Amino acid sequence: MLSTQSAPIVRATLPAVGASLGTITELFYRHMFEERPDLLRGLFNRANQANGAQREALAGAVAAFATALVEHPDKRPDAVLGRIANKHASLGITPDQYVLVGRHLLGAVKEVLGDAVTPAVAAAWDEVYWLMANALIAMEARLYAEAGVENGVVWHDMEIDERTEESPDTASFVLRRRDGLPTEPFLPGQYVSVQVELPDGAQQIRQYSLSAAPGHKTWRITVKRERSTDDLVPEGEVSSWLHAHARAGQTLKVSLPFGDLVLPDGDGPLLLASAGIGITPMLSMLDHLATVSPDRPVTVIHADRSPAQHAHRLELAELVHQLPRASLHLWYETVAGAPGEPEAQAAHVREGRADITGLTVSQDTTAFLCGPLPFMRAVRGDLLTHGLSPAAVHYELFGPDLWLSK
Ligand SMILES: Cc1cc2nc3c(=O)[nH]c(=O)nc-3n(C[C@H](O)[C@H](O)[C@H](O)COP(=O)(O)OP(=O)(O)OC[C@H]3O[C@@H](n4cnc5c(N)ncnc54)[C@H](O)[C@@H]3O)c2cc1C
Ligand code: HEM
Structure with missing residues (x-):
């Protein structure tokens, strides 16, 4: 929880910090990698640094966390941190590294906002940083403990x-x-x-x-x-x-394996929607369902460029075939040259971009999406129109999470 002296300061300075987060995160990474070039070569994804995606994800996470804190100063908004903690755990991040990151992040805030950062403002944002850092450190410690390893030994x-x-x-x-x-x-x-x-x-x-x-x-x-x-x-x-x-x-x-997009237990209906290589977590989920609860109703949706470019195409059809209450809906940008294997013939194959508006989706469905952001945005919109609650729609992004900022 944010202290009573810091809450009004963070509330008053959030618009200025929020508006400059792009520059702040850029300077933060630049200075941190000047001091520790080894981190750019051996820990951080240098493509995400070059194309700016990681800066944007960090800025989005800090803004979401600080905004939630200002709105509810009595609560620690852990909800935005689960995905980050899992990513950090899969990289073996350790608590001592938060000191280095905090020093450079707060240094960048001071450099960008200049004289506006009085000692009281600096102390208030230091508090925000450590609330976030300690929440992440605690979640990562729990993930390491659940995996049965010492901090970072993954x-x-x-x-x-x-x-x-x-x-x-x-x-x-x-x-x-x-x-x-x-x-x-x-x-x-x-x-x-x-x-x-x-x-x-x-x-x-x-x-x-x-x-x-x-x-x-x-x-x-x-x-x-x-x-x-x-x-x-x-x-x-x-x-x-x-x-x-x-x-x-x-x-x-x-x-070791980590990640918070996981299949829930139970017997409620599921919808798995993937595009391109986003099929990978869905294969694991379907393979698991075929063993533990083959009677679960599952709607499987997959979009790809063409049948030839659809990786694991026959395996997907075979897995769906093992689930008597599952249906498979495929969309290809072009269906030309589709081979006619019997498994694939059982699927509903359409040409064009995935469009689920015509499918029947019951309102108690839990949905999992994985694919490019525009695909997931479109499917999510359609699911909400079908009456699903936003809380029932989960997603995995194959890059830094830019859902909030794009
Ligand atoms: C949770 C999660 C699960 C994933 N699961 C899978 C999976 O099952 N299968 C899978 O194949 N992938 C998966 N990914 C994606 C995977 O981690 C990699 O991102 C992917 O393989 C690309 O990595 P790369 O090193 O080949 O490309 P990178 O070198 O990281 O490049 C990524 C993109 O950035 C572009 N780029 C690089 N440098 C620049 C620059 N200077 N300017 C502009 N653009 C640039 C590249 O052209 C490329 O399009 C997953 C990602 C996450 C986060
Ligand atoms: C409060 C402090 C921190 C915050 C708010 C934070 C935030 C984030 C966010 C939002 C992501 C992207 C997650 C995603 O969507 O995939 C991320 C990834 C990452 N973080 Fe942190 N982080 C913090 C501390 C640290 C520390 C201490 C380190 C270690 C030096 C670190 C190293 C990384 C790395 C290596 C990645 C993956 C980068 C990539 O793939 O491009 N982070 N972090």
Whole structure:
């Protein structure tokens, strides 16, 4: 909770801080990486730094947290922090690192707002920072404890057991522990971080959803190669490296699984809507449902460029086939050349962009969305029109969370 002396100061200065958060976060990262270049090479995603996505996500989170604090000074708004804590845990962030981040973030606030930052204003924003930091530290400590590890000790070597090309741009990798023990448990929908050493020596980390159910001796991830579209947009560093170099028998540095988009227990109806590579958490959820509650009603929606580019297309149809009360609705930008396998024929296939307005969706449905932001925005809007409560619509973004700022 925010102290009585800080609450009015934060309320009065929030508009000025909020309006400058873009510049503040830019300066924050610049100064932190000047002091610690190793963090940019070995911990932070340098593409998200180059394209500004991480700055925007940080600014959005600080603004949402401070606004909620000002509106309800007696409560700590933990709701906005769950996704961040899970991401941090998958990277092995430790409490001591919050001191460095706090110093540079508050230093950037002072640099941007100048004389407006009196000692009282600085103290009030220091309090906001530490409320946020301590909430994250506590959540991360709980996540580490639940995973049975010391703070930050999430990384281990795993061997690639098998590599399969799933579509022209997508490959899956089955991973197993090098000591032969079963892989750690996880919840369907969770992801792991993977760290690779790139040709310039930087060790870059990216997240990949586990694309098969828990309970196997192995994990599976499915990676889409991010291709360069023009001179201004380079090819993705880690996905291209994995496609070019990762082969069965090699070792990858992989974190324990984390993530807060997970399938709820119970028997209520579900709707899983994905586009492109956003299919990966859905595969894990469906695979899990086929084992633990095959009678659950599930509406599965998937949008892709074409049947040939739809990774795990037959596997998706087979999983839906194992759930007697599930239906599969596919949208392809072009259906040309669709092979006629019997599994795929059971699906409702349409051409064009996904449009669920004509589907029957009961109001007690819980929905999970994963795909590009415009796809998820459109599906979410349609679901709310169908009468779903906003609280029943959950989503996963394959990048920093820009839902609030875009
Ligand atoms: C929770 C979560 C789960 C995920 N699950 C999956 C999954 O199951 N499968 C999967 O394939 N991916 C998944 N992702 C995405 C994955 O983590 C990576 O983001 C993805 O593989 C791209 O990484 P990359 O290193 O290849 O590309 P990056 O090098 O990170 O580049 C990303 C994009 O930024 C662009 N870019 C880079 N530098 C610049 C620049 N200077 N200016 C402008 N644009 C630039 C690139 O062209 C590219 O389009 C997930 C992400 C999250 C957060
Ligand atoms: C109160 C303090 C902090 C806040 C508010 C914060 C906020 C955030 C946010 C909003 C994200 C993006 C999450 C997403 O949507 O994917 C993120 C990711 C991240 N954070 Fe933090 N963070 C804090 C502290 C730290 C600390 C102490 C470190 C360690 C040095 C750290 C390292 C990272 C890294 C490496 C990422 C992933 C970056 C990327 O993938 O581009 N953060 N953080």
